[in-house]
Amino acid sequence: MWTFIIILGLLFAITGLVLLFDKIMGGSGEKIITINEDTLIPVVGNDTALNSLSRNKIYIPSACGGKGTCGTCKFRLIDYHEPPKPTEMSFLSQAEVDTGIRLSCQTKVSTDLKILIPPGLLNANVFQSKVVKIERMTYDIKMVRFELTEPMHFKPGQYAQIMVPGFEEDRAYSIASDSKDPYMIELIIRQVPKGLASTYVNQALKVGDKVRLTGPFGDFFLQEESTKPIIMIAGGSGKAPIRSIIYRLIDKGFDREATYFFGARTQADLYLTDYFMDISKQFKNFTYVPALSHLPKEDDWAGERGLITDVVGRYTEDLSNHEAYLCGSPGMIDACIKVLKSKGMKEQNIFFDKF
Ligand SMILES: Cc1cc2nc3c(=O)[nH]c(=O)nc-3n(C[C@H](O)[C@H](O)[C@H](O)COP(=O)(O)OP(=O)(O)OC[C@H]3O[C@@H](n4cnc5c(N)ncnc54)[C@H](O)[C@@H]3O)c2cc1C
Ligand code: FES
Numbered sequence: 001m002w003t004f005i006i007i008l009g010l011l012f013a014i015t016g017l018v019l020l021f022d023k024i025m026g027g028s029g030e031k032i033i034t035i036n037e038d039t040l041i042p043v044v045g046n047d048t049a050l051n052s053l054s055r056n057k058i059y060i061p062s063a064c065g066g067k068g069t070c071g072t073c074k075f076r077l078i079d080y081h082e083p084p085k086p087t088e089m090s091f092l093s094q095a096e097v098d099t100g101i102r103l104s105c106q107t108k109v110s111t112d113l114k115i116l117i118p119p120g121l122l123n124a125n126v127f128q129s130k131v132v133k134i135e136r137m138t139y140d141i142k143m144v145r146f147e148l149t150e151p152m153h154f155k156p157g158q159y160a161q162i163m164v165p166g167f168e169e170d171r172a173y174s175i176a177s178d179s180k181d182p183y184m185i186e187l188i189i190r191q192v193p194k195g196l197a198s199t200y201v202n203q204a205l206k207v208g209d210k211v212r213l214t215g216p217f218g219d220f221f222l223q224e225e226s227t228k229p230i231i232m233i234a235g236g237s238g239k240a241p242i243r244s245i246i247y248r249l250i251d252k253g254f255d256r257e258a259t260y261f262f263g264a265r266t267q268a269d270l271y272l273t274d275y276f277m278d279i280s281k282q283f284k285n286f287t288y289v290p291a292l293s294h295l296p297k298e299d300d301w302a303g304e305r306g307l308i309t310d311v312v313g314r315y316t317e318d319l320s321n322h323e324a325y326l327c328g329s330p331g332m333i334d335a336c337i338k339v340l341k342s343k344g345m346k347e348q349n350i351f352f353d354k355f
Contacts, residue, residue, distance in 0.1 A: 034114045039122070043109050049075065050105040059124040060117065061161060061217050065169040066105035072172070073104045076116040118219060127152050127213045129185065134207060137271035140191040141237055142202055143176065151182035152215055156222045156244040157325065159353070160185060160215030164197050170214065171197035174327065174353060176240035178247040185213065188240040220327070220353040222248055228323040228349065229257040233312060233336050235264065238327035239272065241353060245325060246279065246286075254283040259315065263308030263332065265294040267301055289315060309335045313343075320344035326352035 033041040033052065043052040050066050050073050053059070063070035071091030077100040084092055088103045107113075129146035137143050152160065156179045161170035177186035191202040205211075222245045230249075234242045242260060249258060264270050269292075276288040291304035291311040304311045309332075316322075324340050326333045333352050340350060 031109050032112045033109060034112070035122070036116055036119060037114070046108055046110055048105050049107045049109055049113065049115070052109045053104065057125065058117075058122060059126065059214050059217075060104050060121060061170075061172060062105060063161075063169065063171055064105075065167070068103060068106050071103065074101050075104045075107075076100050077102055077107070078114040078116060080113065120219065121217070123153070124215055124217055125150075125152070127215070129211050129213050131205060131207050131209045131211060134205065137188065138269055140202070141188060141271060142191075143186055143188045144201060144205065145177075146185045146187070146211060146213060148183050148185060148213070152185060152213070153182045154179055154216035156248040157220045157241045157351075157353075158216040158218040159220075159241070160187070160213045161217065162187070162197060162201070163212040163214070164200050165211075167196060169196060172217065172355070174218075174237075174241035174244070174355075175216065176243045178251075179244060180247070180251065188237045188243075190237040218353065220325070220351050221245075222325070223323065223351070224248075226323055227256060228321055230259070231312070231316065231319065231322055231324040231340065231345075232258060232260040233308060233324065233326045233328070233332075234260075234262055235308065235328035235332050236269070238329075238353075238355070241327050242325060243272070246276075249286070250279065250283070254285045257285045259287045259289065261308055261312050261315070262288070262290045263311075263328070264290065264292055266292055267295075267299070307335075308332065309339050312336060313339050316343050318344055320346065323349045324351065326350065328354070330354040 030042050030044050033043055035041065041056045048066060050060055050062055060073050060075060062073040068087045080100060084097055084102055085106050088106050091103060092101060127148045127150055129148045131144060132147045133145035135143045154175055159172045159174045161172050163170050173187040173189055175185055176188045177184055189198055189201045192198045220241065232242050239262060270290055273290055280286050280288045289304055289311065291306060291308055292301055293307050295301055295305055319340055322345055324345060326336055333354050337350055
């Protein structure tokens with residue numbers, strides 16, 4: 001009898017020690033992720049925050065599939081004092097490190113975590129879709145229409161992610177379509193030389209293919225409550241979110257003045273020109289200004305010539321009460337922001353997505 005009690009006692013003690021060790025080492029017991037102070041997610045195992053959250057249907061944008069090579073999966077940790085890993089450092093500024101920003105794919109859930117993410121991410125989801133149309137826009141840009149089995153309710157300007165089959169990597173693409181139809185998502189995708197997703201879309205994707213989308217993501221979207229006149233500037237595939245924003249402005253009867261500058265190199269880089277020109281004829285509040293920067297003098301182009309920054313400078317005066325939406329390469333956006341600010345535009349009224 002005594003032997004049995006001693007063995008039972010020993011078993012309890014060993015179990016207790018194992019559990020304690022497991023807790024100290026951050027093992028596979030249940031941990032709680034508290035999101036934005038009010039949403040509690042119980043997770044088990046010792047996986048990364050990115051994976052643990054996505055298993056609980058909370059999708060943080062990630063382009064490289066969690067390999068730590070894209071830097072898109074940032075979130076903010078509260079009351080967490082571990083330094084970032086060396087793999088994270090190339091994606092984090094010192095100010096971000098100091099305020100607890102980390103890569104969610106490099107952060108293991110080895111203890112309870114308190115995190116902050118943009119509230120909009122709680123609405124992101126996974127969607128199954130079928131390609132119903134592919135249209136060539138220019139020599140290196142295609143527009144693809146996806147039909148979804150469930151609605152993706154997005155704000156005009158936001159983006160979705162495509163998963164590249166076989167690679168399990170996602171890439172972000174701004175939604176170009178009308179937010180009134182959440183079952184139909186259109187993306188405008190430019191071929192990047194040797195790019196994984198853009199080559200898949202431009203060279204392999206066919207009508208009828210099934211594609212996994214996630215979204216909606218992003219804090220670049222039309223400020224619907226504002227009445228300020230709008231300046232929109234885009235280059236290349238940056239036309240995508242602006243098209244969605246314009247759909248919304250049309251829905252509202254174009255009650256705001258808006259000028260849309262589209263910068264391209266040559267006529268071969270222009271697309272949807274007639275479409276936007278027609279809108280400008282229909283709505284007196286809307287002006288479309290395509291401008292070409294690399295034309296030979298003898299080219300018959302009758303529109304604006306020069307860098308988009310110079311064209312914006314020529315067309316605008318006092319912008320202190322305007323709002324701007326910019327989308328394109330980082331260089332173009334930075335240069336345009338300088339011009340807008342030099343005309344009095346306030347920083348808080350400038351919204352952009354760089355890609
Ligand atoms: C918020 C957001 C919205 C976006 N919206 C759009 C959109 O509407 N349309 C669109 O076409 N793209 C958009 N992008 C860019 C898109 O997500 C991909 O980065 C792009 O398509 C390249 O992906 P890839 O897999 O083809 O190339 P990768 O395989 O990722 O890259 C291959 C090589 O190309 C280089 N590279 C990557 N991007 C570029 C680039 N833009 N120019 C030159 N070299 C590059 C990489 O450094 C790498 O060396 C968006 C990006 C973000 C962050
Ligand atoms: S998902 Fe790419 S760095 Fe985290």
